[in-house]
Amino acid sequence: TDLDRIRNFSIVAHIDHGKSTLADRLIQLTGTVAERDMKDQLLDAMDIERERGITIKANSVRIDYPAKDGKTYVLNLIDTPGHVDFAYEVSRSMQAVEGSLLVVDASQGVEAQTLANVYQAIDADHEIVPVLNKIDLPAAEPERVKEQIEDVIGIDASEAVEISAKTGLGIPDVLEAIVHRLPAPQGDRDAPLKAMLVDSWYDPYLGVVVLIRVMDGVIKKGDQIKMMKTGATYKLDRLAVLKPAMVNIDELGPGEIGVFTASIKQVRDTKVGDTITHEKKPCANALPGFKPSIPVVFCGLFPVDANDFEALRDAIEKLQLNDASFSAEMETSAALGFGFRCGFLGLLHLEVVRDRLEREYDLDLITTAPSVVFKVHMKDGEVIELHNPADMPDLTYVDHIEEPRIKATILVPDEYLGDVLKLCQDRRGIQQDLTYVGGRAMVVYDLPLAEVVFDFYDRLKSVTKGYASFDYQITEYREDYLVKMSILVNDEPVDALSIMVHRDRAEARGRAMCEKLKDLIPRHMFKIPIQAAIGGRVIARETLSAMRKDVTAKCYGGDASRKKKLLEKQKAGKKKMRQFGKVEIPQSAFIAALKMD
């Protein structure tokens, strides 16, 4: 295809502003998919994504569009993941296209993810076409939202396209805007092959499928290619374009986007951002900015039933076939038995993987509190990356500890601002900016990631009744006065409850955890001390008193059925308990004890 007949673009939007619906309309209106095959949200393949309405893996579709100027254009839409956890994937997909549609819900306005995503597009030097969606809604205020886009993002919105992705209104204008307002790609057909690895996924029939954008040169079926970062070479089995079903093609030239298969065994072998070239006639320089995704949030996953350990191992291996960005290492915990220490790109990523394990593989899991990666600087100069508070080395050998900090952007209606500021302040936040945009406050905080990974987002939603939007990016590692706090139940440390905490907050956290555990652990025949300690020093303590009489004693004699019920209830409760020394701790306690409220 001639370069001037190609337009490559992505759609950036805050969640729920209509990105998937718009993609569907574009596909539908151009007859890319036969009407009978059309189902909602074609690009959101996985069930879990559908349910949560989020797109996790980038995907792409090629649309042939006969424009009003009488020429037919090839439009390639790359669908980027909408969430910050996948920021690196988003930035790669952005590098693969020349323009973006900025979709903003005209009844809601600009939100935190709108900003995060549009800044990525601006960084990638995109031409940006603002699209105001949902103008069918009575609450739509296109003029106000245009002003907001200009004020907050600083791009011209006077020619924003007003549409309803739901009713189809304005969709032809979007197609014309793509052709006439977005630039054609550039590239040299005669240069050695240079293509970007944009994404890859595992297909049970085809093996690993690799999505690429050709920058220079031509890639053909049967070519012997080389991945420049990994050094691996492969012979191309199949070359295709996505419409969105795979349609075989003989070659892809500059500016084109497509997929190939090449007997690649694992998604792990394909690094997003890598440069693909010909083995025999390689290009001189790889594409810039390659960086692997690194897990930043870790937690333990343990089967509720110890017999499910092998099933959990299998399930994790299967999921990793398609998601090389999460790591898993076997872990043993005295409290929870055999399990895995898993690393994720962020909180949402963690939730998605855990949900899939529970749902698709029917496993009951205990998730320990998410923790970030601390950098422990030892006195001898060694730096240990601490993924699990339980592994914290002896303090006498530790010089100092660093933790990851984030820049968090929160947009919130004015009336909830006070609560948001308090929440951020409570989480050791440092306010960096506070501005107003169209009746809403935009506040920027520097926060420790450790204080955000646990239940920050839930708390934020609850104090703002769901009206706040939130986004963050990791900025740097910074030293702080951090210590490991252990919890001892009946004088034995429970490793799964250890946490890293700021020294100034340790007493309060410790007290809160002990109080919670006192309520969460059932009474036993003996009294149980529950303590929080730093090193050998106890900083908080509660005592769970002994059970006075047999539980059934209070069912005065006669009522046999009630007595039976009570015993059954106890038995059912027991299944969900973990024996710890002489004490039984309910599974639910492990997470509940760590919630801060």
Ligand code: GDP
């Ligand atoms: P995404 O998260 O950006 O992919 O958003 P979706 O495309 O999944 O849309 C979110 C919700 O908004 C869905 O319930 C859509 O049906 C609805 N929606 C999308 N476009 C419109 C529109 O133009 N008008 C109205 N009223 N609803 C829309």
Ligand code: MG
């Ligand atoms: Mg979507």
